[in-house]
Amino acid sequence: MRIYCYHDYQELSRHAANLLSAQIIMKPDSVIGLATGSTPIGIYDRLGELCRNGDLDCSKLHSVNLDEYIGLQPEHPQSYRYFMKTQLFDHINIPTENTNVPNGLETNLEAECARYDDLIDLLGGIDLQLLGMGNNGHVGFNEPGDSFTLGTHVEELSESTRLANARFFEDSSEQVPTHAFTMGIKNIMAARSVLIVVNGSKKAEMVKKAFFGPVTPLVPASILQLHPNVTLMGDQDAMKLLMEAGVKVEGSAVEV
Numbered sequence: 479m480r481i482y483c484y485h486d487y488q489e490l491s492r493h494a495a496n497l498l499s500a501q502i503i504m505k506p507d508s509v510i511g512l513a514t515g516s517t518p519i520g521i522y523d524r525l526g527e528l529c530r531n532g533d534l535d536c537s538k539l540h541s542v543n544l545d546e547y548i549g550l551q552p553e554h555p556q557s558y559r560y561f562m563k564t565q566l567f568d569h570i571n572i573p574t575e576n577t578n579v580p581n582g583l584e585t586n587l588e589a590e591c592a593r594y595d596d597l598i599d600l601l602g603g604i605d606l607q608l609l610g611m612g613n614n615g616h617v618g619f620n621e622p623g624d625s626f627t628l629g630t631h632v633e634e635l636s637e638s639t640r641l642a643n644a645r646f647f648e649d650s651s652e653q654v655p656t657h658a659f660t661m662g663i664k665n666i667m668a669a670r671s672v673l674i675v676v677n678g679s680k681k682a683e684m685v686k687k688a689f690f691g692p693v694t695p696l697v698p699a700s701i702l703q704l705h706p707n708v709t710l711m712g713d714q715d716a717m718k719l720l721m722e723a724g725v726k727v728e729g730s731a732v733e734v
């Protein structure tokens with residue numbers, strides 16, 4: 479695993495965007511796995527800027543998003559389809575038909591999961607999967623205790639995840655959907671490379687646990703220790719316990 483630590487969120491976002499754009503420059507028809515949440519917003523801003531400046535061409539790119547709430551219209555401001563459209567797809571030149579998010583309105587849940595797994599296979603698999611990490615160590619919506627062997631599946635969201643996401647729903651966890659489609663750990667581990675990005679001191683404990691603790695379904699992100707091509711990028715608040723423990727990090731010169 480390559481570990482990079484940056485001074486702040488802006489610097490982290492720029493470097494993570496550089497890595498994504500390097501992937502797209504080297505392989506313009508890459509399949510990129512994308513995440514929502516607050517962490518990637520700075521990365522998406524930067525990718526938009528690179529495209530606007532003519533430094534990045536996404537016209538051959540395909541994207542597959544990790545997850546989507548069940549029951550929200552694509553136009554709902556809290557749906558992940560809407561998030562991706564407004565935060566990224568409207569700002570880069572990726573053809574809309576090349577963008578994929580699970581269909582949160584599909585009522586045949588099993589069929590939608592199978593369709594999504596087949597779609598990833600048809601695209602030839604994921605070249606680079608971008609991940610954030612939840613405060614409880616979840617990746618996608620794979621919550622603590624889930625089997626590592628699942629592909630795309632329906633997840634009942636944990637109370638802590640619904641509470642954490644309530645900030646986007648006028649602060650009422652009541653309004654957060656109870657279920658979501660999510661790629662499983664099997665899909666994530668099959669990606670040829672993974673970039674996981676973390677920021678803020680709230681994530682510091684979990685960063686240490688996930689990447690330097692035991693590999694266990696109780697900490698879903700810990701499985702990434704077994705992936706052959708993972709890059710972890712964080713700001714110094716999220717990485718502070720690693721640095722205090724003497725883990726060698728690369729990136730900008732951050733003083734401990």
Ligand code: F6R
Pocket residue numbers: 512513514515516517518544545609610611612613616617618619
């Ligand atoms: C969203 C997703 C989630 C988030 C995680 C961290 O598509 O996959 O696993 O990455 O909840 O969220 P933030 O970035 O808001 O801390």
